[in-house]
Amino acid sequence: MDLDRFNRLLLESAGVGLALADAGSLAVRFTNPRFLEWFPGAQDAPLDELLAGIDVDRMRTRLDGGQAYRTDLELKVNRRSLTVAVDVTRHADEGADLLVVECQNITKLKELEYMVESYSKMVERQNRDLRKEKERVEKLLLNIMPRSIYEEWKEFGVTAPQRFDQAAVLMLDFVNSTEMDIAADPPALVAELNDIFTSFDRIVEQFGGDRLKTIGDAYMAVCGVPDPGGDDARNIARIAVRLIRYLQRRNASQANQWIARIGINVGPVVGSIIGVQKYVYDIFGPGVGLASRLEALSGPMEITLAEDLYDQIRDDVVVTERGEVELKGFGRKRVYTLDGMTDLDEGWLR
Numbered sequence: 001m002d003l004d005r006f007n008r009l010l011l012e013s014a015g016v017g018l019a020l021a022d023a024g025s026l027a028v029r030f031t032n033p034r035f036l037e038w039f040p041g042a043q044d045a046p047l048d049e050l051l052a053g054i055d056v057d058r059m060r061t062r063l064d065g066g067q068a069y070r071t072d073l074e075l076k077v078n079r080r081s082l083t084v085a086v087d088v089t090r091h092a093d094e095g096a097d098l099l100v101v102e103c104q105n106i107t108k109l110k111e112l113e114y115m116v117e118s119y120s121k122m123v124e125r126q127n128r129d130l131r132k133e134k135e136r137v138e139k140l141l142l143n144i145m146p147r148s149i150y151e152e153w154k155e156f157g158v159t160a161p162q163r164f165d166q167a168a169v170l171m172l173d174f175v176n177s178t179e180m181d182i183a184a185d186p187p188a189l190v191a192e193l194n195d196i197f198t199s200f201d202r203i204v205e206q207f208g209g210d211r212l213k214t215i216g217d218a219y220m221a222v223c224g225v226p227d228p229g230g231d232d233a234r235n236i237a238r239i240a241v242r243l244i245r246y247l248q249r250r251n252a253s254q255a256n257q258w259i260a261r262i263g264i265n266v267g268p269v270v271g272s273i274i275g276v277q278k279y280v281y282d283i284f285g286p287g288v289g290l291a292s293r294l295e296a297l298s299g300p301m302e303i304t305l306a307e308d309l310y311d312q313i314r315d316d317v318v319v320t321e322r323g324e325v326e327l328k329g330f331g332r333k334r335v336y337t338l339d340g341m342t343d344l345d346e347g348w349l350r
Contacts, residue, residue: 017103021047023063023090024097026056035103038077038084047101051086063090063099072106083110145273145281146210148226153273161272167287168223168236168266168309170209171295172200172243175259193217196250196258203242207235212283225271225283233266233312234341240264240303241341247301262303263294264338266312286330293327294335303338310336317341 017035019042021028026047036042039050048056051073059069069088074081087102141150153159200219201211208231209223221239224232240262251257267287274282294304306327310319319336327333 016105017084017101019047019101019103021099021101022097023092023099026099028101029098035101038075038082038103047099051101054086054088059088063088066090072110081107083107141279145279146226149271149273149281153279159273161270162226163268163270164225164228164283164287165268166228166232166266167225167269167271167283168209168232169264169269169283169287169291170219170221170236170240170243171263171288171291172219172221172260173295174217175261175300192256192258196247199246199250200243203246204239207239207242208232209235209239213280222283225269233309234316236264236266237303237305237309237313237317237338238341238343240338244301244303259300261295261298261300263291263296263298264303264305264309265291265294266309267291290327290330290333293330297325297327297335298337305336305338307334307336310334316343 015034017038018032019028019035020030028042028045028047028050031039031042042050048054053073054071062069071086073084073086075084083106085104085106087104089100091098091100138150145153149159197211197214197219200221204211204221207223208229209221210225212220212222214220223229223235223239229235243262244260247258247260265287267285267290269283269285269287271281271283274280290306294306298304305319310317318339320339322335322337324332324334
């Protein structure tokens with residue numbers, strides 16, 4: 001077999017489309033069967049018309065610079081869509097200035113790239129959704145437990161119960177809220193409570209406290225749990241004054257009057273996550289029990305504290321002494337009504 005015949009057979013059996021074109025006129029001078037299959041009527045046709053979509057000026061610039069020109073073309077062959085990679089190089093041989101055009105079917109490769117890209121986007125979207133869900137769950141859990149407790153629970157899966165000897169506790173309840181006209185409209189009642197408790201949360205956070213929980217229209221906040229500070233007793237009093245002051249201002253401009261009574265106390269408590277499937281962080285102990293007893297002693301829009309707390313903050317508060325009272329489980333205690341704080345703007349309740 002002579003070399004010319006061997007080369008001809010090689011070109012005719014190649015899996016790629018091959019063509020030779022004149023570098024000046026771009027007229028196609030030779031093609032193999034695969035090229036004709038993809039580009040019918042290619043013989044003597046101008047290359048720029050045959051390969052619709054190529055950038056002729058860019059191609060000439062790259063070829064004149066000794067570089068190859070590469071691009072992808074979308075074709076319709078026998079009603080099938082193909083993606084063909086076109087590679088054009090320039091060759092000068094024995095006075096002939098020719099362009100060698102090599103075309104390769106990369107449809108499967110493009111489909112694979114599309115599948116990989118689609119999968120990557122799907123994974124990215126799922127990861128984004130997972131991050132959003134994680135943030136939502138974290139936000140929800142931080143609403144029912146302090147951050148340091150959440151971090152411990154997240155890292156170890158459990159939290160150890162802790163004792164706090166000087167936890168500052170606030171118990172608030174509304175007077176006759178179920179008898180309000182709004183009680184006949186549950187959505188309106190929930191909307192008002194949500195508005196009030198949201199404002200309460202901001203006030204509590206302002207003074208370094210945490211809203212621990214709400215039970216119906218009752219509200220419980222704490223300072224010094226789980227991170228005791230040096231000013232927890234004063235801060236719980238500041239919070240109580242601000243809560244009453246907020247309600248006074250709100251009631252002045254609203255038809256529905258929300259009347260609260262508050263008890264505040266400093267004492268020992270134990271804090272822990274309660275539950276296995278439904279989590280809640282709670283505190284219990286004498287500090288909570290006494291705050292609840294003092295709240296029950298309060299009149300409308302009053303704050304009641306006992307001598308244990310008063311002795312710690314006497315220089316920062318204005319109170320009305322109410323004498324000794326018998327408190328179930330705590331014996332006789334001297335109690336006071338908190339009228340205001342000396343270090344808060346508009347900190348006077350009367």
